[in-house]
Amino acid sequence: MASKPVITKIDTILKTSTQQNKKAVKHSPKPSVPGNKPAGLKTQLPWLIFVFLLSFLLYSGTFGHDYVLDDSGVIEKNRIVKMGVDGIPTILKTPYRFGVNMLDDNLYRPLSLAMFAVEWQIAPNKPMIGHLVNVIFYALSSVLLLLVLFKLFRRYNPAIPIFATLLWLAHPMHTEVVANIKSRDEIMSVFFLLLAVNWFISYNVKKNWLLLSASLVSYFFALMSKEGAITFLAIFPLVGWYISEKPNLKELRITGLFLIPAILFLAIRQSVLSAYATPSATMLIDNLLVGAPDFQSRMATAIMLLGKYLFLLFAPIKLASDYSYNQIPVTNWLDPYVLLSFLVYGGSMVFAFIRLKMRDLLSFGILFFLITMSVYSNIFMIIGSSFAERFLYLPSIGFSFVIAVLLLKIFKIDIKEKLSPTFSAIFQKMKGPSVIMLVILLLFGFQTISRSRDWKDGYTLFSQDVKKSPQSAHMRIYWGMALREKALEQKDPQQRNTQMEKALEEFKKAAVIYPNYPDAWQQIALAYFRLGNNELSLESYQKALALNPNEPTTYGNMGIIFFQKGDINKAIELYQKAIKLDASYADAYMNLGSCYGTTGEFDKAADNFLKCIQLEPDNARANYFLGITYKSMNNATEAQRYLDIAAQLDPSFK
Numbered sequence: 179m180a181s182k183p184v185i186t187k188i189d190t191i192l193k194t195s196t197q198q199n200k201k202a203v204k205h206s207p208k209p210s211v212p213g214n215k216p217a218g219l220k221t222q223l224p225w226l227i228f229v230f231l232l233s234f235l236l237y238s239g240t241f242g243h244d245y246v247l248d249d250s251g252v253i254e255k256n257r258i259v260k261m262g263v264d265g266i267p268t269i270l271k272t273p274y275r276f277g278v279n280m281l282d283d284n285l286y287r288p289l290s291l292a293m294f295a296v297e298w299q300i301a302p303n304k305p306m307i308g309h310l311v312n313v314i315f316y317a318l319s320s321v322l323l324l325l326v327l328f329k330l331f332r333r334y335n336p337a338i339p340i341f342a343t344l345l346w347l348a349h350p351m352h353t354e355v356v357a358n359i360k361s362r363d364e365i366m367s368v369f370f371l372l373l374a375v376n377w378f379i380s381y382n383v384k385k386n387w388l389l390l391s392a393s394l395v396s397y398f399f400a401l402m403s404k405e406g407a408i409t410f411l412a413i414f415p416l417v418g419w420y421i422s423e424k425p426n427l428k429e430l431r432i433t434g435l436f437l438i439p440a441i442l443f444l445a446i447r448q449s450v451l452s453a454y455a456t457p458s459a460t461m462l463i464d465n466l467l468v469g470a471p472d473f474q475s476r477m478a479t480a481i482m483l484l485g486k487y488l489f490l491l492f493a494p495i496k497l498a499s500d501y502s503y504n505q506i507p508v509t510n511w512l513d514p515y516v517l518l519s520f521l522v523y524g525g526s527m528v529f530a531f532i533r534l535k536m537r538d539l540l541s542f543g544i545l546f547f548l549i550t551m552s553v554y555s556n557i558f559m560i561i562g563s564s565f566a567e568r569f570l571y572l573p574s575i576g577f578s579f580v581i582a583v584l585l586l587k588i589f590k591i592d593i594k595e596k597l598s599p600t601f602s603a604i605f606q607k608m609k610g611p612s613v614i615m616l617v618i619l620l621l622f623g624f625q626t627i628s629r630s631r632d633w634k635d636g637y638t639l640f641s642q643d644v645k646k647s648p649q650s651a652h653m654r655i656y657w658g659m660a661l662r663e664k665a666l667e668q669k670d671p672q673q674r675n676t677q678m679e680k681a682l683e684e685f686k687k688a689a690v691i692y693p694n695y696p697d698a699w700q701q702i703a704l705a706y707f708r709l710g711n712n713e714l715s716l717e718s719y720q721k722a723l724a725l726n727p728n729e730p731t732t733y734g735n736m737g738i739i740f741f742q743k744g745d746i747n748k749a750i751e752l753y754q755k756a757i758k759l760d761a762s763y764a765d766a767y768m769n770l771g772s773c774y775g776t777t778g779e780f781d782k783a784a785d786n787f788l789k790c791i792q793l794e795p796d797n798a799r800a801n802y803f804l805g806i807t808y809k810s811m812n813n814a815t816e817a818q819r820y821l822d823i824a825a826q827l828d829p830s831f832k
Contacts, residue, residue, distance in 0.1 A: 221598055221599050221600060222324075222325070222328055222599055224600070224601065225324060225340055225599060226321050226324060226325065229317075229320045229321055229324050229343055229344070229347060230317045230318070230320065230321050231317075232320075232344075232347060232348070233313075233316055233317035233319075233320040233321075233347045234313055234314070234317045236347070236348065236623060236626050236627060236630075237312075237313045237316065237356045237357065237626075237630055238313065239627060239630055239631060240309045240312075240313065240356065240357045240630055240633065241306055241309050241310055241313075242306065242634075243305060243309055243357065243633055243634050243635065244305055244634065244635040244636075245305045245308075245359065246358065246633055246634075246635055246636050246639055247358055247360065247499060247636070247639070247656070248358065248360040249305070249308075249358065249359045249360050251275065251278045252274075252275075252278075252291070252294065252359075252360045253294050253298070253305075253308065253359060253360070254303070255278060256277035256278055256291075256294075257277050257278075257762070257764075257793060257794065258272070258276060258277035258291070258295070259277055259291060259294045259295045259298055260277075260298055260302070260796075261295065262295055262296070262298050262299030262302075263295060263296060263299050265277075265295045266292050266295050266296075269288050269291045269292050269295060270288050270292070271450055272450065272454075273285060273286060273450065273451055273454055274286060274287050274288075274291065276454075277291075279730075279760050279762055279763070282454070282455040282458045283454075284451060285405070286405070286446075286447040286450055286451060287363045287402070287403060287404055287405070288402055289363075289366055289399060289402040289403045290362040290363040290366055290403055290404075293311065293362060293366070294308065294359075294362070297311065305359065308359035308362075309357075309359060311362070312356055312357075312359055312361070312362060312365060313356060315362075315365050315366065315369050316347075316352075316355075316356050316365055318369060319365065319368050319369045319372060320343060320346070320347040322369065322372035322373060322376060323342075323343050323346060323347075323372055323575065324339055324340065324343040325376060326372055326375050326376050326379065327339030327342060327343060327579070328599075329376065329379045329380070329421075330375075330379055330417060330420060330421055331420075331539070333594065333596070334539065334593055334594055334596075335586060335591065335592065335593050335594065335595045335596070335597060336596075336597055336598075336599035336604070337582070337586060337591075337597065337599075337604050337607075337608055337611065338539070338579070338582045338583055338586065338593065339582075340582075340599065340604065341578075341581075341582035341585060341586075341611070341615055342575075342578045342579040342581070342582035343578070344615060344619055345578035345581055345582065345615075345618065345619075345622075346574060346575055346578040348618075348619050348622040348623050348626060349491075349494065349574055349578070349622055349626070350494040350497060350622055350625040350626045350629050351490060351491065351494050351497070351567050351570050351571075351574060352571055352574070352626070353497065353567075353626055353629040353630045353632075353633065354497075354499060354566075354567045354568045354633075355567075355568050355571045356630070357629075357630045357633035358499075358568075358633060361568055361571075362403075363403050363404040364403075364404060364568055364571045364572075365571075366399075366400075366403040366404075367400045367401075367403035367404040367406065367407050367572070368400075368571060368572050369400075370396045370397070370399040370400035370403060370407075371396075371397070371400045371407055371410055371572070373393075373396040374393045374394075374396035374397040374400060374410070375393075375413075375414075375417055376393075377389045377390070377392045377393035377396060378390070378393040378414060378417060378418075379417065379421055381393060382418065382421050382422065383421075390432070390435070394435060394436065394438060394439050395439070397410065397436055397439045397440075398439035398442065398443060401439060401440065401443040402443065405447075405553075406550075406553050406554070406572070408440060408553070409549050409550050409552060409553055410436070410550075411436055411437065411440055412549045413546065413549055413550070414433040414436050415430050415433045416542065416545055416546065416549070418430045418432070418433050419534075419537065420537055420542055460560050460561070460562055462503055462692070463502060463503050463651060463652065463692055463695055463697075464502055464503075464562055464563055464564075464652075465502070465503075465556070465560060465561065465562065465563055465564040466479070466502065466503045466504060466505075466506060466507075466508060466564045467479055467480060467508070467556050467560055467564050468560065469503070469508060470508045471508070474510070474511065475508055475509065475510050476508075476556075477557065478509055478510050478511045478513065478516045479506075479508050479509050479516075480555060480556040480557050481516055481519050481520050481523070481557075482509050482513060482515050482516045482519055483506065483555075483556070483564065483565050484519055484523060484551070484555055485515055485516070485518060485519025485522065485523075486506070486565065487551070487565075487569075487570060487573075488519070488522065488577075490567070490570070491570065491574060491577050494622070494625060495625075496646045497567060497629055497646070498567075498643045498646045498647040498650075498653070499567075499639060499640075499643050499647075499653075499656075500643065500647055500650050500652045500653045500656065501564070501565040501566065501647060501650065502563065502564065502565075502650050502651070502652045502653075503564075503650070503651055503652075503691070503692055504649050504650070504651070504691055504692065505647045505648075505649045505650040505653070506564065506565060523548075526544050526548070527544070527548060529541070529544065530544040530545050530548070539579075539583045539593065540580055540583055540584070542576075542579065543576045543577070543579035543580035543583065544576065544580060545576070546573070546575060546576030546579065547573045547574075547575075547576030547577050547580070548576075550572045550573040550575075550576065551569070551570075551573040554566075554569035554573075585611045585614065585615070586608070586611060588611075589608065589610045589611050591607075591608055591611065595607075636656070636659070636660045636663070637660040637661075637663070637664060640653065640656045640657040640660045641657065641660070643656075643657075644656075644657040644684075649691060650691075651688040651689075651691040651692040651695055651698065652688075654684045654685070654687045654688035654691065654698075655684070655685065655688045655697060655698060655701060657684050658681045658682070658683075658684030658685045658688070658701060658705075659681070659701070661677060661678075661680050661681035661684060662677075662678060662681040662704075662705065662708070664677055665677035665678040665680075665681060665708070666708075675709060678705055678708050678709055679709070681705055682702065682705040682706070682709070685698055685701040685702045685705055686698075686702060688701070689702060694725055695725075696722045696723075696725035696726035696729065696732075697722075699718050699719070699721040699722035699725065700718070700719065700722040700729070700731070700732055700735070702718045703715045703716070703717075703718035703719040703722060703732075703735065704735060706718060707735070707738075707739065712739050712742075712743070715739060716736065716739060719732055719735065719736050728759055729759075730755075730756040730757070730759040730760040730763050730766065731756070731763075733752045733753070733755045733756040733759070733766075734752070734753060734756040734763065734765060734766045734769065736752050737749040737750075737752035737753045737756065737766075737769060737773075738769065740752065741769065741772070741773060741776075746773050746776055746777055749769075749773050750770065750773045750774075753766045753769055753770040753773065754770070757770070762793055764790045764793040764794045764797065764800075765790075767786045767787070767789040767790040767793070767800075768786070768787060768790040768797070768799065768800045768803070770786045771783045771784070771785075771786035771787040771790065771800075771803060771804075771807070772803065774786065775803070775806075775807055775810075780807050780810050780811045781811075783803075783807045784804060784807045784808065784811070787800050787801075787803055787804035787807060788804065791804065796827055797827075798824045798827035798828035798831055799824070799828075799831075801820045801821075801823045801824040801827065801831075802820070802821065802824035802831045804820045805817045805818070805819070805820035805821035805823075805824060806821075808820065809821075
């Protein structure tokens, strides 16, 4: 075949050369401009440090706070936690409230309890260490959140992760979680969830199986902190959908591996809880939805409560530690708030699913909120509480993200503009959103600091919250108990009785709100006893027993009255009933020992004092009375041994 003649016109050469030059210019990389560089760790570091310090400073005022609310049962009066590190094996194989004899508890959250045990070992009965650890892990969670959002939305304007994180860490709705040591379960769950997402994103970039393994382990620890982490089985695929350059279902299959730690946790949980009593049904006093007359009103009330959550996210005012029966009445579908809540949630859900295919940022935030909020909605199942601020701790991440995106959209700022995430660049390019964010942070920060002060101790907290939740029977009990503690601190008998009368009135108000509340009648009985009215005390205890005949403390408290009346046999009978219902009731053993000591049955007395000491080794009174009992038995060696122990525990027994 003959070759074509090598003849080229000069204009053809020039034309071809020009086209090639244009092509080269078109596809050559743009000059490096600082504002267009993707955010790196070096430029992110100042924000990460700022976020940590701001989170820490907002709650540094809690370091001097006392134990309050659930801290008592989970830490201060939890005999397993008070064993220190020796109690950890028991914590791992028992229900959450095993240490306070609630054997029908259906919760399994060993990680936070194990942390409390270690802290008690280091500094027994010192709440400061618990508050400090709470704040540190809250600050670390804020840092992790910012880091995760930077990684997940690296192709977007860095102001979105920054604004979202700042909103989240400063939100006053988190005061219950951070200021209440017991809520370590919430804090550690979110900490490990964010850690799991961080490593999962890194795995998607580097395809390193060690990173994926670390993510799976972190997820397991999140579940061991709190069961609500199970919702992340739906969040991991959502994250995978947004992190991939070209997401497809094949790539998302890897998220199925997170079923492994979930199934392992559920198997361990079932094995532990099945060894104890069948969990009791949710009570009306804890969840007002139990009292709904029918399914329709129950669903309407649940949807109304979801609307209340949104309202508090936008306007975190009049925050309270308890919203239980009957602070929020059951409602129906004719309630305008129910319809409004239904429309907002329904519309948001439809929007999120429609825009999900396009990986819309608003869709991510909305779906994150809906998924993580689902377990607390009381729509799919009735849980142990109808409404609580702590339930918003994780879902509020989605809310904060949505607000951050909307803030940029309102000011018509390109959400894909890859600014350098420096303080000056963010402020110069987005003065409007930055000023609004600053105002919100100042308002939220002031409210957070103010509200966290309320959590100083029980008296301070409940004196404030009873004004905001006056129809809650729980709240009336809490406030009454705080008043009673103040009464017992009074040295003047008249002042003590005056304060005790105020406590009694609060307990009576709780009984009016919910007449079938056995705890209210028990507290009424105890108040009457403190006031010296044994007849009304016994009458109230009988009402408590009629409502709950299996409460050991009721029998134990009645035993004290009969002991003081000189009816030792009746007192022994009541203490034995209490111990039959609760074999770990330390006070009942000690009081039973006192009864046998009074009747001269020293062997039985010593045996019961020993059982009390086995349960509470640091009980100075039990050691003292055991020493006295051995002295009566002419056992001088053992007598001196226990008297010395009592003196070491409490110098007043020397």
